[in-house]
Amino acid sequence: MNQNADLIMNTNQWPVLLDHFSLGEDIMEGFFSSSDKVHSNSLSFIYLIVNECLLRLARGLHLPLVLDCMGFEFLDEISKRKVLNLLKLHSDSFQTIVFASQASELGSANLVLDIKPSEAKGFGSIFYKNNGMVGHQARLQKTVTKLQPGYHLGAELKKDENLETEYKEVKGNNAVNSIKDIADQYIVAFLNSPQLKQGRILWGVTDTNREVVGVSLNYSQRDDLRRNLVNKLHDIQPTIPPSCYRVEFKPVYLKNKPVDDLYVLEVSVRPFESEFLFCTTKKEVFVKTDGGKRKLSPYEIQLEYRDRIKKYS
Secondary structure: OOHHHHHHOOHHHHHHHHHHHOOOHHHHHHHOOOOOOOOOHHHHHHHHHHHHHHHHHHHOOOOOEEEEHHHHHHOOHHHHHHHHHHHHHOOOOOOEEEEOOOHHHHOOOOHHHHOOOOOOOOOOOEEEEOOEOHHHHHHHHOOOOOOOOOEEOOOEOOOOOOOOEEEEOOOOOOHHHHHHOOHHHHHHHHHOOOOOOOEEEEEOEOOOOOEEOOEEOOHHHHHHHHHHHHHHHHOOEOOOOHHHEEEEEEEEEEOOEEEEEEEEEEEEEOOOOOOOOOEOOOOOOEEEEOOEEEEOOHHHHHHHHHHHHHHHO
C-alpha cells in the first residue's frame, strides 16, 4: 500500500473508498499499491489530490486545499473531469483554491462553475486568473455568509474595557435582581466622571475575554427590568434629565438568527459637568476607574466636592 495511504486508513477500508471517490479502480489501485514505480505526471497529480483529501477527511480538518493549475495540463479530459468531481464531492468539507495563469487551462471544465458548495457551509471555491478574479467575484460572494450587524453568540468584541465601557456577565438564576441591584452604582460612577464623553454598561458580555453570552430575559422580565432601571435613574440625586441615559435590549444572534429571549442589555449614560456629586438611592457616591467603579468615603467626598467648587466657581 502507498505509504501516505497507510498512515490514514486500514487496508480493509480502501475498497469502500473506490466507490466514494469515483475515480476508477485503475487509479485507486495504483494509489493503494505498494509498488515503488514512478508514476506519470497525470497520476502523480491525481494521487496528490487524493492524498490531501484523505488527510482532511480522516482527521476532520477543514483546511483549504490549494492547487497549482499547471497540474491540470497533464490530465486528459476524462481525468480532469474525475478530479473536478472529486473536489466537488468534498466542497462542503473544505475550501478549494486554484492558482492559474489563464482561464483556458481548465478548458470546458470551469472550476468555479462546477464546484459549488452549499451556502450553509460557507466554503467558497476561488478561481484566480492573471487579471484577477473580477469575473467570478459576484458568484463567489453568494457562498459567503455575511454576519448581520449586532451581537453574535460566542463572538469576541474588539473593544477592551476602559473608562467609558464596562462589560458585565450576569450569573445566577435571577438576572433582573442581579442587574438592578448594581445598575445605579455604575450610572452614578459615569455621571461623576465629566471627563468622559459617554459611559456604557453592557450586560451579557464577559469581562474576561469580551465574549458575547447574552442575558436570558423573557418579555415580562424585560418589562420589569426596564421599569426598575428607569425608576432608579429617576431617583438619582441630583435629578438627571431622561436625555442623559438610554436603556436598550439588543438581540443576540446565532447563525444570523435571533436567539429567543437572549439579549445584551445596553445602558448608555452621558456625563455632564457639575459642581455637585451624584449619588444613588442609598446615598452612595461612586466614581469610574479603569478597573470598574469605586465608592468614595465621606472624606473623599469632601475632597472631591472642594475640587469641583474651585473648578466651577
